[in-house]
Amino acid sequence: MSYTEEVYERVVAQNPGEPEFHQAVKEVLDSLKVVIDKNEEKYRSVSLLERLVEPERIISFRVPWVDDNGVVQVNKGYRVQFNSAIGPYKGGLRFHPSVNQGILKFLGFEQTFKNSLTGLPIGGGKGGSNFDPKGKSDREVMAFCQSFMTELSKYIGADTDVPAGDIGVGGREIGYLFGQYKRIRGLYEGVLTGKGLTYGGSLIRTQATGYGVVYMLDEIMKAHKDSIAGKTFVVTGSGNVAIYAVEKAQQLGGKVVAMCDSNGFIHDPEGIKLDIVKDIKEVKRGRIKEYADRVEGATYTEGLGIWNIKCDVYLPCATQNELSLDGAKALVANGCKYVVEGANMPTTLDATSYLMENGVLFMPGKAANAGGVATSALEMSQNSMRLSWTAEEVDEKLHNIMIDIFHKADDAAKRYDMEDNYVAGANIAGFEKVVDAMMAQGIC
Numbered sequence: 001m002s003y004t005e006e007v008y009e010r011v012v013a014q015n016p017g018e019p020e021f022h023q024a025v026k027e028v029l030d031s032l033k034v035v036i037d038k039n040e041e042k043y044r045s046v047s048l049l050e051r052l053v054e055p056e057r058i059i060s061f062r063v064p065w066v067d068d069n070g071v072v073q074v075n076k077g078y079r080v081q082f083n084s085a086i087g088p089y090k091g092g093l094r095f096h097p098s099v100n101q102g103i104l105k106f107l108g109f110e111q112t113f114k115n116s117l118t119g120l121p122i123g124g125g126k127g128g129s130n131f132d133p134k135g136k137s138d139r140e141v142m143a144f145c146q147s148f149m150t151e152l153s154k155y156i157g158a159d160t161d162v163p164a165g166d167i168g169v170g171g172r173e174i175g176y177l178f179g180q181y182k183r184i185r186g187l188y189e190g191v192l193t194g195k196g197l198t199y200g201g202s203l204i205r206t207q208a209t210g211y212g213v214v215y216m217l218d219e220i221m222k223a224h225k226d227s228i229a230g231k232t233f234v235v236t237g238s239g240n241v242a243i244y245a246v247e248k249a250q251q252l253g254g255k256v257v258a259m260c261d262s263n264g265f266i267h268d269p270e271g272i273k274l275d276i277v278k279d280i281k282e283v284k285r286g287r288i289k290e291y292a293d294r295v296e297g298a299t300y301t302e303g304l305g306i307w308n309i310k311c312d313v314y315l316p317c318a319t320q321n322e323l324s325l326d327g328a329k330a331l332v333a334n335g336c337k338y339v340v341e342g343a344n345m346p347t348t349l350d351a352t353s354y355l356m357e358n359g360v361l362f363m364p365g366k367a368a369n370a371g372g373v374a375t376s377a378l379e380m381s382q383n384s385m386r387l388s389w390t391a392e393e394v395d396e397k398l399h400n401i402m403i404d405i406f407h408k409a410d411d412a413a414k415r416y417d418m419e420d421n422y423v424a425g426a427n428i429a430g431f432e433k434v435v436d437a438m439m440a441q442g443i444c
Ligand SMILES: NC(=O)C1=CN([C@@H]2O[C@H](COP(=O)(O)OP(=O)(O)OC[C@H]3O[C@@H](n4cnc5c(N)ncnc54)[C@H](OP(=O)(O)O)[C@@H]3O)[C@@H](O)[C@H]2O)C=CC1
Pocket: 165, 166, 167, 168, 169, 209, 236, 237, 238, 239, 240, 241, 242, 260, 261, 262, 263, 317, 318, 319, 320, 322, 342, 343, 344, 369, 370, 372, 373
């Protein structure tokens, strides 16, 4: 059995009940086999892979808070500090009822390679809670965030661990979390990113993940002598990543015809009116089906199946494993040519293989959605310097980082004779920097 297979089996045996973590590790180790085989003795002698797949630390805690009826509620809180070889832990907080330790371990593991690809000095981490902000009042969300930060504040700091947003954690939540950190620790520092512009946030951070996904698509297309103008898009989700991916796709001449939330999807053959989606989702915190009530000619379908809508480009921007083999088959049958992941691991392993085997150019989330965390790192730089860059300056840096990530993944794939295999390329390029730093720092 190869070293990568051995380590994968050990991960499955030692982390029972964590299928998403197993999946993320499998995808990376399968890609790394070509690299590991060449250096097996060197890596085995220091148990490199065993250390790479084991989080440095997992903190788990109780989050008690009082709801609007005066009832005490209790949620689970976590922070997974996965790998600090190249910098302080960095990665978002997710508030969603599905959150558990295994999901946060998969996200922290992915984050380690993603952050490495950005070229910036940030390690990998992720955290969150099974708290559901949907349907809660602002006061309830504040009470929860204050309780969550009361515990988390003991383990984070501007130079140790810098959380940000993810599913269910946007500007409102980051504000409450930051206020409580400042109150407890007495420190006004860049301990969180995605902050509001009046208290240390960076211009373009809100847009960065979605814009970055489309900048990445643009590079893939340029490398294949194609362009965004005139292409038809389907974008899943209607949260932060999806909205700004749609905005950038439209700015570059793409036509987005469908979006969704966890209840169902909208189809607007004339092109999605993004100001209406923003009003429903960012202002009213409503459901995507309201779009069809407001726009003539648009339809709403309850449940799954958005992948049946014909498109050239499919951007999954909602959540893990949203695109399965059936969806991949429908995309290929309808002539889709590009799948670029805005969400973290939204495509199952068999769907990924099917897409790639059928000529779809596929860019994995750890490369394609890295613009968000990269811009978070730019926010950290601005906080340290006590300076704010203009929107143009940040956007230009973001754009250049995405171009650079594309070339890292493309070059690594070519070096190992796997041209256009961006899954392998991104994993190998992300791994190389982390491993170099881990080897240099000794057994730790
Ligand atoms: N925000 C960021 O900067 C970054 C986010 N990501 C990743 O991008 C993805 C989206 O995050 P973000 O936009 O921030 O989160 P948001 O909470 O802003 O939005 C999530 C969106 O996905 C939808 N969704 C969630 N679960 C499902 C489902 N099972 N089926 C269909 N739709 C679903 C939500 O619908 P509903 O409202 O019904 O729940 C919502 O529209 C996540 O995978 C996240 O980890 C990656 C890099 C950075």
